[in-house]
Amino acid sequence: MIYDLLIAPFADFGFMKRALVASLCLAVGGSSIGVFLILRRMSLMGDALAHALLPGAALGFLLGGLSLPAMSLGGFLAGITTALVSGAIARFTSMREDASFAAAYLTALALGVLIVSLRGSAVDLMNILFGAILAVDRTALLLVAGTTTLTLAGLAAIYRPLVVECFNPGFLAAMGVRGALYHSLFLGLAVLNMVAAFQALGTLMALGLMLLPAVAASFWAREVWSMTAIAAPMAFLSGAIGLLVSFHAGLPSGPLIVLMASLFFLASLVFGTRASVRARLSHPLHLRG
Amino acid sequence: MSAALRLVDLTVSYDRHPAVHHVSAEIPAAEMTAIVGPNGAGKSTLLKALLGLAPRIEGRIECSARRIAYLPQQAEIDRSFPISVLDTVLLGRWSRFGAFGGAGRVDVHDAHHAIESVGLGGFERRPIDTLSVGQFQRVLFARLLLQDADLVLLDEPFAAIDSKTVADLMDVIRRWRSEQRTVIAVLHDLDQVRRDFPNSLLLARELVDSGPTARVLSAENLLRARAMAEAWDEQAGACEVPLRRTA
Numbered sequence: 463m464i465y466d467l468l469i470a471p472f473a474d475f476g477f478m479k480r481a482l483v484a485s486l487c488l489a490v491g492g493s494s495i496g497v498f499l500i501l502r503r504m505s506l507m508g509d510a511l512a513h514a515l516l517p518g519a520a521l522g523f524l525l526g527g528l529s530l531p532a533m534s535l536g537g538f539l540a541g542i543t544t545a546l547v548s549g550a551i552a553r554f555t556s557m558r559e560d561a562s563f564a565a566a567y568l569t570a571l572a573l574g575v576l577i578v579s580l581r582g583s584a585v586d587l588m589n590i591l592f593g594a595i596l597a598v599d600r601t602a603l604l605l606v607a608g609t610t611t612l613t614l615a616g617l618a619a620i621y622r623p624l625v626v627e628c629f630n631p632g633f634l635a636a637m638g639v640r641g642a643l644y645h646s647l648f649l650g651l652a653v654l655n656m657v658a659a660f661q662a663l664g665t666l667m668a669l670g671l672m673l674l675p676a677v678a679a680s681f682w683a684r685e686v687w688s689m690t691a692i693a694a695p696m697a698f699l700s701g702a703i704g705l706l707v708s709f710h711a712g713l714p715s716g717p718l719i720v721l722m723a724s725l726f727f728l729a730s731l732v733f734g735t736r737a738s739v740r741a742r743l744s745h746p747l748h749l750r751g
Numbered sequence: 752m753s754a755a756l757r758l759v760d761l762t763v764s765y766d767r768h769p770a771v772h773h774v775s776a777e778i779p780a781a782e783m784t785a786i787v788g789p790n791g792a793g794k795s796t797l798l799k800a801l802l803g804l805a806p807r808i809e810g811r812i813e814c815s816a817r818r819i820a821y822l823p824q825q826a827e828i829d830r831s832f833p834i835s836v837l838d839t840v841l842l843g844r845w846s847r848f849g850a851f852g853g854a855g856r857v858d859v860h861d862a863h864h865a866i867e868s869v870g871l872g873g874f875e876r877r878p879i880d881t882l883s884v885g886q887f888q889r890v891l892f893a894r895l896l897l898q899d900a901d902l903v904l905l906d907e908p909f910a911a912i913d914s915k916t917v918a919d920l921m922d923v924i925r926r927w928r929s930e931q932r933t934v935i936a937v938l939h940d941l942d943q944v945r946r947d948f949p950n951s952l953l954l955a956r957e958l959v960d961s962g963p964t965a966r967v968l969s970a971e972n973l974l975r976a977r978a979m980a981e982a983w984d985e986q987a988g989a990c991e992v993p994l995r996r997t998a
Binding site for chain 1: 802803804819821823827828829832833834835842845846850851876878
C-alpha cells in the first residue's frame, strides 16, 4: 500500500524517475542561490530576472523549435543581458535597481509572448510559461545536473566575498576587492539555475523551488550555512511530494511542486523557531540576563 | 613630526558638485586627528577619498601608510545579516587570507583576544542581529584591531553610543596612538575633540583650518564653517580659477 503510494510511481515509470532526480538537483543548487537572493533582498528582482528569460527562450524556440539546448541558450543569454543592462542602467542613472529590473522584465515578457505567438501554439506557450517537469529527458537531466555541480562549486569559491558584499560592501571595497565582480558572478549562477529550472517549472515559476524553501528556512535558522542546509531538503521534499500528488491525482506537476513548497513556507511561518507566528504569540518567561 | 598624509589641492566631486573643494593639509603621523565640520561638509567624502573609493578626485593625496583600516558609519552595514561576532571580527584578517584562503589558528586566537579586549568576551557565537548599537560598534573595533593598520580611519565612531562604550573605545584609540599608529576620526562632539584629540581639521567643503585643536576650533572658525557649508548652488558655473589655501 505504502509502496504503491510512495515508491511504485518512481520505480515503475522512467519519466517519474527523471523528474525526481531533476527536482533533487534543482533543490540542492537552487535553494542555496535562493538563500543568497533573500539575504541580498533580491527575491523580487530574481523573480523579474526569471521572467526575462522568456524572449531568449522564445527566440530559441522560433529558430530551433521545441529544442531544449536552443531554448536554454537563448534564455541564458536573455537573462544575463537583462541583469547586466538593468544593473548598468541603475549605476549610470539615478534610477533604482528594482525599478530598472521591473522595466526590463516587463519589456522582456511582452516581447517573449509575442515571439512565441509568431510560430507556436497555445500549448507551446503554456509549456514555456509553466514548464513540464514530466517531459524532462536525458539531455535536460544532464543540463540540470551540470548546473547544480557548477552552482555548488561556484558558490563555494565566491562564498566569502559574496557574504561580505551582502552585509558590508564598503569593507570589501576598502580591502580593494571589486564587489561588483562577485555580484555579477552570483547573478550569472542565478540565471543558470533559472534556465535549469525553466523546463521543469516554466519561466513564471522557475524561482518557486529556489525562493520558497529559502524563505521558509529563514524562520528556522540564523546562519547562511544552516539556512541552506534546511532549505535544500525542503525543496527536495516539495519536489517529491508534488510529483506524487500530481501522479495520483492526475494534476499538473509544476504548480503542485511549487504549492508544496508554499506549504513548507506556511508551516514555517506558523511554527518556525524564529520570528514566526508561534514565536510571536507564545510568551515564555524572559531570561534573567 | 612627519606627515602621515598630505592633501594637495584636493577636490572630490559628486555630479561635478564638489563635496571637498581645493583642500590642502597635512595630517601628522602617529597622532590622533579629528575631522570636524557641519553635515554635508565633505568629512565622510574625504575619508572615502583617502581609501580610494571616491568617484572623482582632482589634486593629490600623498599617503605613507602601508595598510589602512576603516570604520564605516553603521548605516552602511546590514546588521540583520546572519553572521556571528567571531566571523565578523575575523574579516579583519582579510589582507592575510583574502577571498579564498582559510583563517589559521593564529587568526582565530587573535580574534578571540580582540573580542576580549573590547569587552565582548563570551559573545563570539552570537549573531550580530542580537547586539545593541554599542555592542556592534565594539565588534567593529575588534575587527579594526585585527587589521593591524598603521592608518586608522573612523567615520563617526561614537554616533548614538553611550558614554561607557565611548570611554572604552577611546581607550582602544589611545592604545593605537601609543603603538605609533595614525588615527583620523570624523567627530561631532566638539567637547570630546577638545578633550581627546590634539589635532583637528575643520572642513566646510573647503578647508577652514587645520592644526592644533585649540586653535582650529575657535569660535570664529566654527562660525565661518557653518556659513560656508550651506551653499549648494544648482546654477554654479565651472570652477575655473583654482582657489588656493594654505594650512
